Amino acid sequence: MKPVLYLIPSPLSDVPVTGVLPSDCLDRVRNLTYFVVEELRTARRYLSRAGLSVATLHFSELNEHTRDEELYPLLEPLRKGYSMGLISEAGLPAVADPGAGLVALAHKEGFPVEPMPGPSSLMMALMASGLNGQQFAFNGYLPVKPEARRRRIKELEKRSGAEGQTQLFIETPYRNGALMNDLLDTCMESTRITLAIDLTSPGSFICTLTVEEWKKNKPDFEVKWHKKPCVFILQA
């Protein structure tokens, strides 16, 4: 059998591994020795909790700074006959996270790629939002500069209204409060906004309100949700 590149979802918050991956997938992860990971420290902790002896494992790093020409050596274990795992820092590898280039290279060299089911903050936010999940777009990060950001928010709101396409986006956690203020200043009163904060953690928060309602119930990004990861969803 050909060695496989497994795409291994990782925890969104500090939860036991028995809340992250199905047990059959955990078993398969436990058979691996080679891993490409976004962040060594968190990957080691995750795999250790999954019952692997991390001291015996081989790790390579792949993150947003990895250049295309650095991908080739990362697949060396596959070429030597060993299956390996790709793990990003939180959630699904290669979705809103690095890894797509490595997956493409594995395809190109004819190695099977096997995605495992697991937590996706985007999908968990969308399914719990109560907003339209029949058509949606994930837009990554919005521009940082105020003018460009407001223009982008207006565009997304317009597209949502015109096409019925629900709009998802994220922000660097310490800027969540500023983004929320921009949304409330820029969007129509009737536009619905979902905040999905710190998903899967015991203190997670998911709420969908209109802009008008959020203005009367401002989320506390300064203290309560300080630097917590948040998925924003908008439906006009």
Next chain:
Amino acid sequence: MKPVLYLIPSPLSDVPVTGVLPSDCLDRVRNLTYFVVEELRTARRYLSRAGLSVATLHFSELNEHTRDEELYPLLEPLRKGYSMGLISEAGLPAVADPGAGLVALAHKEGFPVEPMPGPSSLMMALMASGLNGQQFAFNGYLPVKPEARRRRIKELEKRSGAEGQTQLFIETPYRNGALMNDLLDTCMESTRITLAIDLTSPGSFICTLTVEEWKKNKPDFEVKWHKKPCVFILQA
């Protein structure tokens, strides 16, 4: 503690439940008695395999024909103090499947909504595609009429090229071959197309090629992949 509406992912193919949900989530499902499900037969089989005594469970149905005014009674268990589960036919409830209206109603009545991690054919296809997962859109079904369908394919290809937004869509399985032919007739030779067929099943197939390459390696939707579910992804 308030009763909770759990959003429970379901299998994409005929696999053991230990390959679908994390064991902590399975434990929580086993404590439930009330379920709203898209399809009674498949939900019963799924829950039975998960170790529940289905004869003692209470089921209500929610599908694409359920009208908004029929949602209210479905949440009656929550109002009586019982947590309940929402299950769609395959994958995540309320994402490319019915359920969003029920989730919105639960929010409105102040009941916590808790999404569980699990298989999403869209995300598993995207992460394994090797295409851009930093920005993407799910477009549901394309139009059935030939003219409108080709126009839509052109639009999606154009948007992918202009905005760098990867485009996902699905088709009723018996029409997968016709859609693939339309894609090959309509798209530029350099456009990349991923087919993710029958995900999580032992015979699953994930492949990304350019239109030019696909024309020389046509997928066999007539026999081999006949009526198998397929996620299509396009990147210009």
